Amino acid sequence: MQRSTLNAWFLMHKWTSLVCTVFLLLLCLTGLPLVFGEEIAHLAEPHVDAPATDAAARDLDTQVRTALAQYPGNVPLFVGWDPDAPTVYVNTGARADTPPPQMQTALLHAISGEVLPAAQFNEGVMYFLYRLHTDLFLGLPGMLFMGVMGLLFAVAIISGLVLYGPFMRKQPFGTLRTGRSRRLAWLDLHNVLGVVTLGWALVVGITGAINTVAKPLEQAWQGEQLGEFAARYAGQPRPTTLASLQAAVDTARAAEPGMRPAFVSFPGTGYSGNHHYGVFMQGNSALTERLYRPVLIDAQTGALTAQPQLPLYMSVLLLSQPLHFGDYGKLPLKVLWALLDLLTIGVLISGLYLWFKRGSTAQRVTELERAARTGAPE
């Protein structure tokens, strides 16, 4: 590789890494507990025994009334099911378009309807870490900023891989020389950990960047696809008296017999227009349980309106979520996800060390050239 090309790759790696490293450290540190978010949340909830197989689930309309009794004056926003426990959650808010930070949630036993003590999803340490991880408490601008950091991280990984070539041309993979100089030891460590985490970090970084545009993508989907159905109701106010939620879910189940409901959005929440329940159905496999199938039920008549296919960009978004969160291969995968996260922290810290112990760019490029010729950078 020519010196000028090497120089360009070196500068690209240096600056893309430098700009994103602090934020990447924040993302890796806050991401560690978030990997186990589900387990931590369950610790705060009471244990709920599995019901008898023939036990009938309590009527959903009654469940919603019970939830609203907990929060007088609120309206229902979303109803969802926990796939691992016989519980139903009901998100409520002062208005139909209440944003998540202001929602109030009731957790109910799916069979008995008992109100279960549970922490609000938008309070506490985990929510603080989640907001820090996703948007730095800045909303959409913060999310998009983190997305740019994710993309810079991807460029840093690729440019780092290009520079890895000259360094390792004369060395077997995994070389770690700790006895010569401290800088060489850190450089070898940076290279080894960087290559071990290469594929994983690239995918987690890119899917993280995709997740930061979730809100604009959802809005685009609302506007394009759901807008088509909403147009039939143009000029009509949002209904104040709603058809039975239980009947709506039963209709959706009948329309998609191989699937189960994951959650239901109420009219006005931004997920199903102003005139529909959106019953979001999911499959039973690891893949299909991520790819929701919305079933739109007229919230006034209870009639089935449509079962629109998700557009490709929404499927990409939904599939990028598990690939970022690592929550799709049970607890062992989560543990491994956390270990790879720790190794990535090692890459970032070793990279920072190398930057603090830097010389001039010319010195570093000469070091790369020497390593390519002799195997020893110094």
Place this chain on the structure above:
Amino acid sequence: MSRSSAAPRSPFVAPAWIAAASLLGLVSALLGDGIFDVVSWLIFTGLVALAVRAWVKRTR
């Protein structure tokens, strides 16, 4: 051709294998449960083991 006279191995061979294995590990658990999960666990355990091995075999 003897091994010693063969062209030196590209330094990108190991990263290419690791990246391919990582992708397989990431997709495997997404495709199904059971054996698909196990494949994913084994691959990522292998990756972590590579880092541990490099540390254990470090030269002083």
